[in-house]
Amino acid sequence: MRAASNDNAPRLIAAKDAAEMTSLSRQLLSAMAAEGLFPQPVKLGKMRVAYVRAEVEAWIDKKIAQRG
Secondary structure, eight states: OOOOOOOOOOOOHHHHHHHHHHTTTHHHHHHHTTTTSSOOOEEEEEEEEEEEHHHHHHHHHHHHOOOO
């Protein structure tokens, strides 16, 4: 897992940004989170969620590490 960075990057990222980071759709990320295969989003309001940047980055790092 990556160490916390001090580059002033936001700790929470929009679903759109998580989708861009992973190259997966927002809908697929939501479905994967519901199945426990992707980090759970943080509910910010009735119609708004965000993902914890460090958790998304850790998920990406894990996927990279799992390749053959």
